Amino acid sequence: NAGVTQTPKFRILKIGQSMTLQCAQDMNHNYMYWYRQDPGMGLKLIYYSVGAGITDKGEVPNGYNVSRSTTEDFPLRLELAAPSQTSVYFCASSDHIRTGTTDTQYFGPGTRLTVL
């Protein structure tokens, strides 16, 4: 199992450009998440998905969009990049065994994004 994979590992964008961060998992997990982590800070939830075709906003969704057409893939789209979006982005997935609460999340290696 590759687990959770993310591409690219690094990217530099100019202000106003757009890009898609790719995320895939091969563990057949229903739940997938996108987080951003700013230096010295914890993780903030951008968007999450509880299954193919179902997505919802997290704590900091502005400036981002997601889609979930398959169980395996959960891409994150940045439209009109801004310097405030400079961060490390982590994708995660989890199974859903416990009712009403979150199970262990497995994280991808991250994408380090700089917007200049």
Added chain:
Amino acid sequence: QKEVEQNSGPLSVPEGAIASLNCTYSDRGSQSFFWYRQYSGKSPELIMSIYSNGDKEDGRFTAQLNKASQYVSLLIRDSQPSDSATYLCAVSSSASKIIFGSGTRLSIRP
């Protein structure tokens, strides 16, 4: 008040000693509690999960949960240099809501 609070550190502990990491949370409806370890430049990885009051031990790690005091801790016995990392406390109150603390930086000195 932050939803999940941790002392940012750095916490410096001599090799072989016990490291004690603490976390408080504000949502009394929280049901799941996690400790993740994050090495510099790497992604978080799960160390411990705990769901009920009391202690849970796994090797050198012990997680302690006290829901009445809204407090969760992680003890690392026989600390090793490889334990030097940032430890993130995470708390969940629903299937989708999980809040991470800002992390405590732990340094094990030889």
